[in-house]
Structure formats: C-alpha cells, structure tokens
Amino acid sequence: MERALSYVREQRERYLEELKAYLTIPSISSDPERAGAMVEAAEHTAGLLRAAGLEEVQVQPTPGHPVVTAHWTKAPNRPTLLIYGHYDVQPVDPIDLWERAPFEAHVKNDRIVARGSADDKGQLFMHIKAVEAIHQTGNGIPVNLKFVLEGEEEIGSPNLPGFLESNRDRLSADVAMVSDSSMWAEGIPAITYGLRGLTYLEVELTGPNRDLHSGSYGGVVANPAEILARLLAEVKDENSRILIPGFYDRVVALSEDELELLSRVPFDEGQYKAELGVAELWGEAPYSPLELVWARPTFEVNGIWGGFTGTGAKTVLPAKATAKVSMRLVPEQDPDEIAAMVERFFRERAPGSVQVRVTRYHGGRPVVVPIDNQYMSAVARALEDAFGREPLFIREGGSIPIVADFKSILGLDTVLIGFSLPDARTHSPNENLHLPSFFTGIESLVRTLYYIGEG
Ligand code: BES
Ligand code: MN
Ligand code: MN
Numbered sequence: 001m002e003r004a005l006s007y008v009r010e011q012r013e014r015y016l017e018e019l020k021a022y023l024t025i026p027s028i029s030s031d032p033e034r035a036g037a038m039v040e041a042a043e044h045t046a047g048l049l050r051a052a053g054l055e056e057v058q059v060q061p062t063p064g065h066p067v068v069t070a071h072w073t074k075a076p077n078r079p080t081l082l083i084y085g086h087y088d089v090q091p092v093d094p095i096d097l098w099e100r101a102p103f104e105a106h107v108k109n110d111r112i113v114a115r116g117s118a119d120d121k122g123q124l125f126m127h128i129k130a131v132e133a134i135h136q137t138g139n140g141i142p143v144n145l146k147f148v149l150e151g152e153e154e155i156g157s158p159n160l161p162g163f164l165e166s167n168r169d170r171l172s173a174d175v176a177m178v179s180d181s182s183m184w185a186e187g188i189p190a191i192t193y194g195l196r197g198l199t200y201l202e203v204e205l206t207g208p209n210r211d212l213h214s215g216s217y218g219g220v221v222a223n224p225a226e227i228l229a230r231l232l233a234e235v236k237d238e239n240s241r242i243l244i245p246g247f248y249d250r251v252v253a254l255s256e257d258e259l260e261l262l263s264r265v266p267f268d269e270g271q272y273k274a275e276l277g278v279a280e281l282w283g284e285a286p287y288s289p290l291e292l293v294w295a296r297p298t299f300e301v302n303g304i305w306g307g308f309t310g311t312g313a314k315t316v317l318p319a320k321a322t323a324k325v326s327m328r329l330v331p332e333q334d335p336d337e338i339a340a341m342v343e344r345f346f347r348e349r350a351p352g353s354v355q356v357r358v359t360r361y362h363g364g365r366p367v368v369v370p371i372d373n374q375y376m377s378a379v380a381r382a383l384e385d386a387f388g389r390e391p392l393f394i395r396e397g398g399s400i401p402i403v404a405d406f407k408s409i410l411g412l413d414t415v416l417i418g419f420s421l422p423d424a425r426t427h428s429p430n431e432n433l434h435l436p437s438f439f440t441g442i443e444s445l446v447r448t449l450y451y452i453g454e455g
C-alpha cells in the first residue's frame with residue numbers, strides 16, 4: 001500500500017494532464033447535438049479503465065448513451081465492490097458567466113475549472129487512478145471490482161435500471177461505492193449516508209386559443225399567467241409548509257442517532273449565506289438549515305414563463321403559461337405517488353377558464369444507507385488516515401437516482417464518499433474541483449481498497 005501511495009504522489013502532474021484531457025470532451029447528455037461527444041467520452045472512459053489494468057472493459061450500448069463497464073475479479077474470498085460514477089455532465093448555460101470556455105479545463109487557485117470537474121468526471125477518475133496506482137506498484141488489487149460508469153445520470157438514468165436488471169448476475173457484488181457528492185469543507189472529509197429523491201413535472205395552463213389584445217379582452221378573459229402564479233402561491237403557507245394533501249404522510253423524521261450526527265457538523269450560517277450572496281435564509285419552520293436539506297421535502301419552481309418576455313412592452317394577454325416544478329423527497333416518500341398528488345392539486349384548483357396539462361419528467365427515490373458495517377468503517381478509516389481527520393456522517397439534499405436501484409435490483413447498500421468542496425459550483429458556471437482534495441482523495445481511495453480487502 002505504501003508503494004501505491006508514493007506512486008500517487010509522484011504521478012500528480014500526469015493525473016492533472018489526463019484529467020484536463022478528459023474534461024475537454026463536452027459530454028452533455030441532454031443535448032442531442034452532443035451524441036458524438038457522448039460516445040467519445042464513453043470510449044475515453046474505457047481507455048482510462050484499460051490503462052488502469054482493469055479487464056473486460058466494455059462500452060455497452062443502451063437505447064440512450066452507453067454504459068462503460070470493467071471488471072477485476074482475481075481476489076478470491078475477498079469482497080466485491082461495485083464502483084459507480086457518471087461521465088455525462090450538465091448543460092453549460094449561462095455561458096457568459098464562465099471565466100473561460102466550460103470545456104477548456106484549466107487550473108486556477110488550486111482548482112481545476114471545467115464542466116464535469118466535480119460532477120462527476122473528476123471524481124470517477126479518482127477511482128480509476130487509485131486502481132491504476134495499485135496495479136503499477138503491486139501484485140494485483142486486494143479486492144474484486146466491477147465498474148459501472150453511465151452517461152445518463154444528469155437526465156435521470158432512464159436506461160440504467162434496465163441495464164442492472166439484464167446484467168444482475170454479472171454485476172453481483174457486496175457493496176456499491178459512489179463518489180458524486182462533497183466533503184464537508186476543505187480538510188473535513190464526509191461520508192454521505194442519505195440523499196433526497198426527486199420528482200419533476202411541467203404544468204402548463206391554457207386559456208384562450210391565441211394571445212389576445214390585453215385592452216380589448218383584459219378583465220374579461222382569464223389570464224393563464226396570473227392563474228398559474230396564484231396556484232403556485234397556494235402550494236405553501238406562510239411558514240413554507242406544503243399544503244398539497246398527503247404530501248407529508250410518509251415522511252420519516254430524523255432519528256435520535258441522526259440528530260446526534262447532525263449536531264457534530266460545524267455549520268456556519270453566516271459563512272453559508274455569504275457564500276451564496278443571500279441576506280437571509282428561508283424555509284419551513286421550525287427546522288434548522290441542515291435539517292431542511294437532510295430530511296425535509298421541498299416544492300420548487302425551477303422556471304416559469306408565458307406571454308411576452310422580450311425587450312420593451314407589448315400589451316398582451318397570454319394564451320398559455322408554464323412552470324417547471326420539482327419536489328425533493330425524503331424517505332419514505334414515493335416519486336410516483338407525489339407526482340400524482342401534485343397533479344391532482346393543480347387540476348382540482350384550476351378554474352374552468354383554463355385547461356391544465358401536466359407532463360412528467362424524471363424522478364428518483366430517496367435513500368438512507370446503514371452506517372454500521374465493515375465497508376463504512378473501512379472507508380471512514382481510510383478518510384481519516386488520508387486527510388488526518390475523522391469524516392463526518394452527513395446527508396445531502398441532491399439526488400442520485402440509481403442508488404435506490406442498487407438496493408432494489410442488486411440488493412446492495414452504497415457508500416457515498418464525496419471529494420468536491422461545497423463551493424464547487426456543480427451545475428453552475430465555473431464548476432471546479434479542489435486539487436489538494438483530489439490528490440488526497442485518490443490516496444484515501446487506495447487505502448479504502450486495501451482496508452476493505454484486508455477485512
Ligand atoms: N452529483 C449530483 C447529486 C448530488 C448533488 C449529490 C449534491 C450530493 C450533493 C448528481 O449529478 C445530480 O445532479 N443529480 C440530479 C438528479 C437528477 C438530474 C435526476 C439532481 O440532484 O438534481
Ligand atoms: Mn453527479
Ligand atoms: Mn449533477
């Protein structure tokens with residue numbers, strides 16, 4: 001192990017150059033014009049796996065973007081880890097706010113800046129390099145490994161559950177491991193033991209059969225934009241509590257043990273607000289900010305439009321108004337059930353003067369994983385030895401839909417070890433990965449493989 005750790009320290013420059021090259025590929029899964037880049041990114045990922053000494057490296061087609069798999073199964077009587085990551089990235093807009101082009105990966109202030117640096121190409125790359133270091137310096141990897149790297153996480157993993165089902169035997173393992181979340185702060189590692197789920201809808205209201213002159217018709221014909229605004233405002237009361245009937249029925253509160261974990265987390269509200277540029281926080285009473293993100297569900301308006309939004313003024317009564325809304329879910333809420341409740345809420349409350357159309361987008365179930373097992377202990381020890389500080393156990397508010405499927409389809413619990421920093425700007429302009437955390441993180445992953453292998 002020591003040889004592998006020294007190797008990681010010696011190879012830093014090369015890792016950085018290779019990561020830059022990987023980040024140059026614009027693998028935006030939601031953009032049909034990037035289909036070629038998606039294939040290129042999948043092939044490039046396969047090349048990295050091969051160079052790390054992994055076997056049976058395959059780029060496997062799906063009805064969408066390919067899944068890249070690789071195996072190392074030469075450690076009899078040792079545990080098998082299924083390592084998951086995603087090589088697809090979010091769109092780059094608003095492009096003007098990037099200091100350099102989103103796929104021109106470059107280093108600034110100890111960080112590598114590019115779309116996908118933190119979420120998630122940079123982090124899956126760390127796992128590949130940990131394996132490579134062990135291969136280059138030892139006699140094989142001390143555990144069995146199965147990599148599953150997908151290209152559709154940012155669009156809700158539509159094809160991965162089917163892939164897991166058709167490859168159930170080939171993908172059998174003891175535990176799944178994912179690096180697609182964050183550390184608590186620089187120097188403070190974290191194991192994420194819970195993620196929120198998601199359900200995403202578009203609500204469109206239609207009134208008259210065309211945009212109307214607002215003078216001739218205003219005050220007589222219902223305005224869909226106004227009605228949409230009213231309906232959205234009716235979703236919550238003045239304490240930000242969601243009023244959709246049944247919404248909270250299945251919500252499970254934080255346990256005493258979890259409240260204890262939460263109390264260990266050094267949350268600094270002043271710093272949090274300053275980093276976001278907001279004067280005050282907001283949210284459902286009486287919960288603290290961390291409780292809200294960890295364990296309370298939400299209803300968010302992601303976008304809202306209708307009528308005239310161009311420059312200048314145009315007197316118009318719009319025919320249509322639309323909102324994209326999403327709900328973050330906590331155990332044991334069910335995405336389908338919640339979607340149905342929300343749809344019913346809009347349909348029942350909309351006046352007869354508008355028609356309601358609801359379109360369903362992606363979703364995913366929330367997860368909480370057990371923290372008292374040998375894998376968690378090994379990862380916690382590896383993080384502590386690498387970073388010189390015990391990890392915190394945290395939940396995160398984001399979603400990784402496939403984690404629930406690892407449990408329901410493959411029977412696997414997941415260990416989530418994140419290495420990006422909270423200000424990594426994932427999904428935003430100038431996304432970045434903190435390089436000291438990246439390098440130390442690779443060392444912690446080398447240790448993880450040894451500690452799990454040694455039992
Ligand atoms: N890596 C994130 C999930 C995440 C975010 C984990 C923050 C921990 C903290 C992932 O790539 C992501 O963005 N997921 C989407 C899911 C969706 C597109 C189905 C999300 O959370 O919005
Ligand atoms: Mn991600
Ligand atoms: Mn993401």
